[in-house]
Amino acid sequence: MQKPSKFAVWLSTFLFCFLFWLLLTWSVALREVLWGVVISALVAAFSGRFLIHHEAFYLYNPVRLIMLAVYYVGIFLVEVIKANLSMAKLVLSSKMDYKAGIIRVPGSPEIKSEYGLSLVANSITLTPGTITMDVAEDEKGDNYYYVHWIDVTETDREKAGEVIKGRMERWIGRIWK
């Protein structure tokens, strides 16, 4: 994976900031748009190198964004509601006995880019009951998630990965490599 040029990083961050500005102000008066251009250019010059590390224009793909929205509405919401209900059951029970543990879960081999990895890690963290603590890469190039799991029902690592993130990761792996 080669690094993108500095101009590509700047342009990508600039477009992102400017779209955000337009959505936030929601007006096309000339003065506001000009100020938006100036501020977005400054912000992009300072913070572009922290935001984008490879494939600068990966996000500006309408198919990808639409699939992301479909994933969040269709798959992710169901998982979140299920996890919330089990969390509510745990909190409202009187004894509150649970078996916590930190488990190393192997990631899917098709998801390699930072975008896909962070999306999977964020999805794991947002379901109550599991928090990603770290993402590590071993010498063979496989990725591992270290997941703090509040109710360990499966200590075998492959099966635990299937329980924690099976459906979500398959869906992300189709679009976000």
Next chain:
Amino acid sequence: MIEFLIAAIAYVVLALALLYRVFKGPTAADRMCAADALDLTSASALVLYSLYAGRTIYLDIAMVVALLGFVGTVFVARYLEGRL
């Protein structure tokens, strides 16, 4: 609608209940965790109040509260980890 006001009051009461953990929590990480949750709860209360009052200016404030809570939490976490 009056429901928004009632829900906003409920959210504020829940945020006040979180203050117990902020004051009591034995370690700094406990306090910060409760403070992060308090940020989100008060942002939700602001959203509800803006819908009740019909003024969208409170939505901007809610967004800023949520974002500043995130920035503060990440800073404190990096500090506690010893990498700042």
Next chain:
Amino acid sequence: MRIVIDILLLVGIFFTAVGVLGVNRMPDVFGRLQASTCIATLGTISVSLAGILYAVSEGMGASAVIKLILILVLVLATNPISNHALCKAAYKMGIKPAKELVIDDYKEDDPE
């Protein structure tokens, strides 16, 4: 429409109450972080959805709807990062969990 908004608000209040109760009842930091995720997910999602439905049905203008969607997206994008950073910081600080961990791969491997 009004009934749908009411149900969404009730769901939001219920799961926020669950999160607050969890934060106050859990014995250690990790459990508290897990419980506070409830507040960030269904507590915020249902409030934002109720707001979007209300703003669309009352005709509050496009800017209110866009701002509500932006709040939802920003919360969903930023909250996991702060949770992850706090969890890692608490582990690195050496806070002992209240109960013995069933399995602890992080200590054995110890990346970086």
